[in-house]
Amino acid sequence: MGRTVIGIDIGGTHFRVGRVGADGSVADFRKLPTADILCSGDVLADLAGFIRDYSGGGDVQAVAIGFPATLDRERRRVLQAPNLRFMERLPVVEALSRSLGVPVFAERDVTMALCYDVEKYRIPDQGIVCGIYFGTGIGNAVNIDGRPLLGKNGVAGELGHIPVDGSAIPCGCGNAGCMENLAGGKYLARLERERYPGTAIGELFLRHGGEPLLREFVDRMAEAVATEVNILDPDCVLVGGGVPNMAGFPREYLDERIRFHARKPCPAEGLNVIYTEDEREKSVVGAARYAWRRLSA
Ligand SMILES: [Zn+2]
Structure with a gap:
């Protein structure tokens, strides 16, 4: 397929990788247990070895890696990764680029996801574009005129960690009472365990979506979105x-509650919210698109 970028998404559980062309086409997509790849105790050597074997001497222009983590402002090291503690503070970019001999880009996985979505949904670069991703936690990335908002330390866009009054649930970040523990998948898992033990988590909205506990959950999601909307x-x-x-998720109710919490008349009026799908290869293609953008900048 000619010149490619290797896109990688390293999650706490799964490691996804693909070879991505400049047109976004992906080949040899793989999803593997992270623990099978980063297993020897020298994770940078494991990672370099895996990428070298995977590329198999192809025409690789760059490697791009997304992490569920905060990174330093220069995007050379992972700062804090509750699900990948062993990656913290390692010189990932320097070590891999030296060992592989190609440019290596590291970014937050949500920035990679936003990079994918702005292309898929043809969002213009001009202005402020927010990506808010409700998974296990809440991922958040903000682009301003096509460039990721970094902040003084590189950790801007941590919407999942805004404090919620009255909550003392411990968070993976080390604080307590963060929004993502009340409006992310972790809270749904808790609801399944404690309130709906007979319902599989994937069917919570299908079977109980109209009940107060899940309505409150969706409203909390709307509060998170509206917080960012009202600031930016x-x-x-x-x-x-x-x-x-998720099946049966009440998107209309979420939309209604986002508009309820957004300030009137603006930004509520004309608020442009787009709901994005979850494709299997999204994180890998998003990482590669990020790299292609950086290479052509
Ligand atoms: Zn937190």
Whole structure:
């Protein structure tokens, strides 16, 4: 397929990889247990070895890796990764680029997802574009005129960790009472365990979506989205991730509650919210698209 970028998404459980062309086509997609690849105790050597074997001498232009983590402002190291503690502070970019001899890009996985979605949904670069992804937690990335918002330390866009009054649930970030523990998949797992033990988590909305506990949950999601909307007055908000894509998820109710919490008349009036799908190869293609953008900048 000619020149390619290797796109990688390293999650706490799964490691996804694909070879992606400049047109976004993907070949040799694989989803493997992270523990099978990063297993020797020297994770940078494991990673370099895997990528070298995977590329098999192909015409690789770059490697791009998304992490469920905060990264330093220069995007050279992972700062904090509750599900990948062993990656924290390692010189990922420097070590891999030296060992592989190609440019290596590291980014937050949500920035990669937003990179995928802005192309798929043809969102113009101009202005403020927010990506809010409800998975296990809440992922958030903000683009301003096509460039990721970084912040002083590189950790801007942590919507999942805004504090919620009255909550003391411990969070993976080390704090307590963060929004993502009340409006992410972790809370649904808790509801399944404690309130709906007879219902599989994937059927919670199908079977109980109209009940107060799940209505409250969706309203909490809307509060998270509206918080960002009221601060940034964005041109476009992309809402995605596993939770809004669950069977029976009440998207209309979420939409109604986002508009309820958004300030009137603006940004509520004309608020542009797009609900995105979850494709199998999204994180890998998003990572590669991010790299192709960086290579052509
Ligand atoms: Zn937190």
